[in-house]
Amino acid sequence: MHPHNVGKMENPDAVATEGSPACGDQVTVYLKVDEDKHIIEDISFLSYGCASNIATASIITDLAKGKSLDEAKKISWRDAMEALDGLPPVKVHCSVLAADTLQTAISNYEIAHGLKEVPNFSKDTIVAELKKIIYPQVGEDIVSLKMVKYVGFADGEVLIDMNMMNFDQWRENVAEEIREHLEKYPEVKNIKINFP
Amino acid sequence: MKHGRIYLDNCVTTQPAPEVLQAMQPYFEEKFWVPGSFISTGETINDAIEVFANTVASAIWAKPSEIHFCSGGTLANNMAIKGLAAAYGKTGNHVIVSVVDYPDLLTNAAYLEKHGMEVTYLSADAQGFVNLAELKNAIRKDTFLFMTTAVNHVVGTIQPLAEIKAILDAADHKIYFHVDAGQAFGKIPLDVKELGIDTMAISAHKIHGPQGIGALYQNTGVKLGQTIHGVKRVDNLQTGGLNIALIAGFAKAVELAFTDFAATTKHLREISDYLLSSLENKIPEIELNGPRGAKRAPHNINVSIAYIEGEAITMMLDAKGITVATGSACASQGLKANYVLMAMGKNHVQAHGSMKFTVSKFTTKAQIDEVVTELAEISKELRARSPLYSATHKEK
Numbered sequence: 001m002h003p004h005n006v007g008k009m010e011n012p013d014a015v016a017t018e019g020s021p022a023c024g025d026q027v028t029v030y031l032k033v034d035e036d037k038h039i040i041e042d043i044s045f046l047s048y049g050c051a052s053n054i055a056t057a058s059i060i061t062d063l064a065k066g067k068s069l070d071e072a073k074k075i076s077w078r079d080a081m082e083a084l085d086g087l088p089p090v091k092v093h094c095s096v097l098a099a100d101t102l103q104t105a106i107s108n109y110e111i112a113h114g115l116k117e118v119p120n121f122s123k124d125t126i127v128a129e130l131k132k133i134i135y136p137q138v139g140e141d142i143v144s145l146k147m148v149k150y151v152g153f154a155d156g157e158v159l160i161d162m163n164m165m166n167f168d169q170w171r172e173n174v175a176e177e178i179r180e181h182l183e184k185y186p187e188v189k190n191i192k193i194n195f196p
Numbered sequence: 197m198k199h200g201r202i203y204l205d206n207c208v209t210t211q212p213a214p215e216v217l218q219a220m221q222p223y224f225e226e227k228f229w230v231p232g233s234f235i236s237t238g239e240t241i242n243d244a245i246e247v248f249a250n251t252v253a254s255a256i257w258a259k260p261s262e263i264h265f266c267s268g269g270t271l272a273n274n275m276a277i278k279g280l281a282a283a284y285g286k287t288g289n290h291v292i293v294s295v296v297d298y299p300d301l302l303t304n305a306a307y308l309e310k311h312g313m314e315v316t317y318l319s320a321d322a323q324g325f326v327n328l329a330e331l332k333n334a335i336r337k338d339t340f341l342f343m344t345t346a347v348n349h350v351v352g353t354i355q356p357l358a359e360i361k362a363i364l365d366a367a368d369h370k371i372y373f374h375v376d377a378g379q380a381f382g383k384i385p386l387d388v389k390e391l392g393i394d395t396m397a398i399s400a401h402k403i404h405g406p407q408g409i410g411a412l413y414q415n416t417g418v419k420l421g422q423t424i425h426g427v428k429r430v431d432n433l434q435t436g437g438l439n440i441a442l443i444a445g446f447a448k449a450v451e452l453a454f455t456d457f458a459a460t461t462k463h464l465r466e467i468s469d470y471l472l473s474s475l476e477n478k479i480p481e482i483e484l485n486g487p488r489g490a491k492r493a494p495h496n497i498n499v500s501i502a503y504i505e506g507e508a509i510t511m512m513l514d515a516k517g518i519t520v521a522t523g524s525a526c527a528s529q530g531l532k533a534n535y536v537l538m539a540m541g542k543n544h545v546q547a548h549g550s551m552k553f554t555v556s557k558f559t560t561k562a563q564i565d566e567v568v569t570e571l572a573e574i575s576k577e578l579r580a581r582s583p584l585y586s587a588t589h590k591e592k
Binding site for chain 2: 026048
């Protein structure tokens with residue numbers, strides 16, 4: 001295994017860490033950005049996780065290196081997966097984590113340099129997070145698969161109605177992922193996930 | 197790769213011994229028959245099975261008539277648990293098992309629950325020992341079955357079977373005692389009579405026998421309801437055909453393992469002790485999971501390597517020609533951290549970074565040296581790029 005762009009960066013212009021050791025994968029992405037041209041001059045990563053985690057993080061840094069921020073913002077987990085000639089469904093979430101970390105790093109840079117406002121937390125934020133959760137059986141996100149029936153947000157309380165049968169072996173796994181993705185927002189005080 | 201593959205996943209399956217292959221050969225060739233009476237071909241097989249049953253029985257101090265050959269440990273567990281439930285249990289009755297038991301026991305417990313029985317799941321301590329105080333309290337008037345895994349399949353913890361039996365005997369009614377001995381058979385002495393075991397599952401391919409054959413010990417007088425119906429060829433519990441060559445191989449493997457049992461287990465203990473001390477000397481921030489010393493099965497070493505993830509380690513070792521196992525969620529079918537380690541109170545990072553090495557009589561110290569050297573190298577590389585490591589270790 002020879003991943004590219006590995007290692008901690010000294011004095012990065014932006015950094016982001018996503019994932020958690022509890023789920024068994026965590027990625028940190030460092031960016032060095034040309035302030036005038038808004039081009040990613042250098043990028044590196046650290047990874048705690050399986051081989052797919054390392055590979056997807058490596059490929060995402062290859063894809064982003066030398067790109068403008070606007071170009072890099074278009075890099076998705078599907079691009080990373082294609083560049084790797086596909087991933088088994090159960091490993092697609094690794095690719096989502098890598099792309100997500102890159103996007104958070106870019107967003108952190110933009111906020112720090114006054115290029116964008118801190119986005120308001122809303123129902124859309126929740127849906128955007130749910131789109132990053134992969135159903136491991138088929139390797140597609142739970143929103144595209146119409147597994148999310150209802151999303152509500154009021155007074156810090158998130159309510160999600162899921163459309164997953166009780167014999168579905170991934171229910172617990174998906175619920176855990178949802179919590180992990182939403183708990184990082186200070187606006188979220190409580191998460192309620194209902195299954196039929 | 198300098199020489200052949202180094203295989204350290206012997207708790208899953210072992211390499212069949214050459215003597216075992218030789219013992220099976222005649223039953224694939226000229227003696228391919230099935231058991232029967234009146235006709236010499238059938239009688240030959242009958243006689244052979246009697247000899248094989250005797251060999252297997254004597255290894256656990258049982259009688260040959262108490263041995264049921266069947267197609268493996270899982271089938272033996274099923275025939276015993278479902279059989280005992282059919283014979284002695286009814287809706288509402290109570291079964292006790294622990295959260296660290298082998299999946300065969302836990303999935304059967306879930307099956308019994310689904311069919312109206314009640315199950316108590318005992319907790320385990322930080323070393324993987326079943327909580328015996330809980331066992332005492334869990335026993336009810338309608339408890340009819342306690343089951344346990346003699347040697348834990350993840351961390352090698354040897355459950356105190358004699359102490360367990362004493363607790364079961366202290367109840368004012370009979371509680372049947374089922375033991376899964378998949379990891380224990382051939383590794384620790386198992387005198388079923390002295391231990392008062394009612395039913396016990398054992399398997400051939402964990403002791404250098406062939407895959408696809410095992411046995412169920414059923415104490416004389418214990419009844420088992422029929423789970424597999426059909427024509428009786430070899431065994432009345434697992435009806436239908438059973439491969440005689442595999443039984444021959446099983447008996448040979450038992451003979452090899454038990455002829456000098458002390459020497460066999462001494463070698464395993466020496467190799468795994470050597471492995472553990474090498475790991476502890478060469479890799480910083482590594483910890484043993486499960487007990488140290490005599491309360492651990494002689495073939496199992498399970499360690500957690502801090503800050504890195506087991507599937508990556510496993511794949512990198514595989515590329516170097518080394519087979520090992522991990523308790524990481526990434527490597528599991530259900531993306532869950534190993535349930536035994538979690539039940540022992542380990543955290544996710546410890547479970548994801550856990551590596552299981554199980555040695556066999558074919559494992560050498562030279563192989564261990566190579567494995568530890570490679571693993572030390574890999575750990576260094578993975579730690580260099582781990583955000584958990586860099587967060588806790590300032591660069592020099």
